[in-house]
Every structure is written in structure tokens, then in C-alpha cells.
Amino acid sequence: MLLVLTPTITPAERSAVDEAIRGAGCTIAETHTRRGMLLVVDGDLDRVRQVPLAVFPGVRKVIGLSKPYALSSLEHQAEQTVVAVGNTRVGGGSFAVMAGPCAIEDHATLLAIATQVRDAGGNLLRGGAYKPRTSPYSFRGLGLDGLLMLRDVGLEVGLPVVSEITDPRHIEACISNLDMLQIGTRNMSNFDLLVEVGKSGHPVLLKRGRSATIADWLNAAEYILAQGNPNVVLCERGIRGFDTATRNTLDLAAVPAVRAQSHLPIIVDPSHATGRSSFVAPLARAACAAGADGAMIEVHTDPTRARSDAEQAMLPVDFRDLLDDLRLIHKVCHRAVDA
Numbered sequence: 001m002l003l004v005l006t007p008t009i010t011p012a013e014r015s016a017v018d019e020a021i022r023g024a025g026c027t028i029a030e031t032h033t034r035r036g037m038l039l040v041v042d043g044d045l046d047r048v049r050q051v052p053l054a055v056f057p058g059v060r061k062v063i064g065l066s067k068p069y070a071l072s073s074l075e076h077q078a079e080q081t082v083v084a085v086g087n088t089r090v091g092g093g094s095f096a097v098m099a100g101p102c103a104i105e106d107h108a109t110l111l112a113i114a115t116q117v118r119d120a121g122g123n124l125l126r127g128g129a130y131k132p133r134t135s136p137y138s139f140r141g142l143g144l145d146g147l148l149m150l151r152d153v154g155l156e157v158g159l160p161v162v163s164e165i166t167d168p169r170h171i172e173a174c175i176s177n178l179d180m181l182q183i184g185t186r187n188m189s190n191f192d193l194l195v196e197v198g199k200s201g202h203p204v205l206l207k208r209g210r211s212a213t214i215a216d217w218l219n220a221a222e223y224i225l226a227q228g229n230p231n232v233v234l235c236e237r238g239i240r241g242f243d244t245a246t247r248n249t250l251d252l253a254a255v256p257a258v259r260a261q262s263h264l265p266i267i268v269d270p271s272h273a274t275g276r277s278s279f280v281a282p283l284a285r286a287a288c289a290a291g292a293d294g295a296m297i298e299v300h301t302d303p304t305r306a307r308s309d310a311e312q313a314m315l316p317v318d319f320r321d322l323l324d325d326l327r328l329i330h331k332v333c334h335r336a337v338d339a
């Protein structure tokens with residue numbers, strides 16, 4: 001349950017509200033949002049519903065939520081969130097494409113890829129500096145040097161930049177060099193990291209954990225939103241299935257399923273979902289048709305020299321064709337929605 005308080009609530013009125021809620025065996029979490037102060041009430045909701053909280057002085061509205069993740073819900077906010085990332089926007093009817101190499105390798109390669117991404121019409125440049133790898137012997141990224149390279153190349157080509165943060169200790173370096181912080185699949189449930197990116201107020205791309213339900217994922221988003229950071233974009237990147245024909249199983253149904261209950265923008269990553277470059281375009285097109293707000297795609301000018309995820313890297317020429325297709329699909333599907 002969610003309580004929207006008036007900005008003029010007095011300490012005495014606030015105490016009365018708190019006492020009534022706690023007296024009904026519930027807990028209170030306080031959060032500040034664009035709409036003012038909110039109380040998220042959890043616990044024995046059947047009991048607290050017996051208390052006429054809506055008529056307490058200082059309470060503007062009571063939202064009786066059916067789910068524990070309150071702030072991401074449509075019951076809390078009916079209009080879709082639009083997240084501004086540098087000179088681009090994610091959500092609200094456009095289709096944002098984030099593209100670049102899996103890992104940042106060197107300045108010249110990154111600049112060559114970034115130029116192709118921009119010229120094809122990409123909106124954000126991606127590149128991993130802190131790489132979580134399955135094997136400890138794999139290339140784990142250039143760290144801070146990579147972040148600085150990404151920032152410089154982003155400025156050079158005029159694209160905002162997104163990269164993964166893996167450790168709360170990197171928050172300062174990431175905030176000062178990135179336009180958007182990515183939480184990878186392996187860290188979706190790293191709650192200390194979620195709180196840290198929440199406190200930063202910076203735009204966050206929250207990937208779905210590979211074994212996470214949609215409810216788990218929205219609860220993870222809630223950790224960020226509850227810190228007063230509304231700038232969250234979700235990213236479906238495939239979940240663990242039983243089939244080894246693709247790297248993961250892309251859950252495209254997550255797009256309408258999230259839409260049905262949340263105002264947060266959602267994009268799709270067909271690169272990590274499939275692990276095969278030739279499967280990326282068909283699934284990116286499907287994601288666009290399914291109503292996603294964008295896609296994240298790995299691109300490399302020379303996949304034979306890529307230091308990670310070489311098999312799923314698209315060549316710039318194929319990426320350009322894909323973006324042409326996406327523009328057409330988006331136009332058609334968007335028109336159909338508006339009709």
C-alpha cells in the first residue's frame with residue numbers, strides 16, 4: 001500500500017499516521033519522489049485497510065496496491081516514465097538503440113565502432129569497462145582506463161554513453177564518466193549496488209537477472225526507485241532455459257507483461273539473449289514490433305579480434321540495415337497503436 005502525503009503535513013499529523021499503521025502491524029518505508037513524500041506500507045495489509053487512512057489529516061491519497069513493488073506500478077503512476085540520457089530519451093514512444101562493443105579494447109577500435117554506430121542512427125554508445133566474466137581467466141575489461149576512453153569517444157562522436165557498474169566502490173568514477181549506469185544480469189540482486197545507484201539519481205539500465213521472475217525484477221527496480229531515483233530503464237536480455245541452441249531464452253512476452261503493470265521503459269538485448277550474431281536482427285525486429293522502447297546491440301568492426309562475446313557481435317553493415325528495418329517497423333507499429 002502506498003500513501004501520498006501532503007507537503008504541509010505537520011509532525012503531529014505524521015505521528016498519528018505512523019502510529020495507526022504500526023498499530024495495524026505494518027512497516028513503513030519513506031521515500032521522496034517527484035510527487036512529494038510517499039510512504040510504502042508493507043505487512044498485514046488486510047488489517048491496515050481497516051484503518052481509514054485516507055481521512056487522516058496530511059494524507060492526500062491512499063493507493064491500495066496489489067503488489068509489493070509500489071513505485072514502479074501503474075497504480076502509482078499511470079503515465080509512462082521517460083528517462084533522459086544525455087541528448088536522448090528512453091521511453092515515451094521513441095525507439096532508443098544502445099550499441100557498441102561488448103568490451104572496450106582500445107581507443108582506435110572504440111572510435112571506429114562508435115562512428116559506425118552514430119552514422120547508422122544509434123542513440124547511445126555502449127562498452128564494458130568492468131566486465132563480469134563467467135571464467136576468472138577471461139578478459140575482465142580495462143576498468144577506469146576503459147571508462148575514460150568511453151567518455152572521450154562518446155564526446156568525440158556526440159553520443160551519450162552507458163557502461164556496467166559492478167561494485168559500489170566504483171560509483172564516483174562511473175557517475176562522473178557515464179550518462180547511464182548499467183546493472184548487469186549477474187548483479188540484478190546485488191541490493192547494496194542497487195541502493196548506491198539509486199542514491200546517485202543517475203539514469204540506470206537494469207538488466208533482468210537470468211533466473212529472475214518479472215516480480216523479482218520489478219522488486220529490484222523498486223530498490224532504485226525507493227532511493228528517490230525515478231530514472232530506471234528495464235532491459236530484457238534472456239533468461240536461463242533448458243535449450244542450449246541459443247545462449248539464453250529471450251522472453252519477449254516480458255515486454256507486454258511489464259507494460260501491463262509498470263510505467264518503466266523496457267528495452268530488449270537480443271545479443272546476450274541469443275549469443276549468435278545472425279539471430280540478433282530477427283529478434284531486434286520482433287522486440288520493436290512487440291512494443292519495446294529500444295534495444296541494446298553489440299557491434300564490432302572486426303569480431304575476429306573482439307576480446308569478449310565475438311560470436312554475437314554484429315558487423316556495422318548489418319547493424320545499419322537493421323536500424324533501417326527498425327525505423328520502418330516502429331513507424332508501422334506505432335501508427336497501429338495510435339489508430
Ligand code: PEP
Nearest residue numbers: 128184185186207237272
Ligand atoms: C553486457 O551488456 O555487456 C553484459 C555483460 O550483459 P548481461 O549482464 O546481460 O550478461
Ligand code: MN
Nearest residue numbers: 102298308309
Ligand atoms: Mn557482451
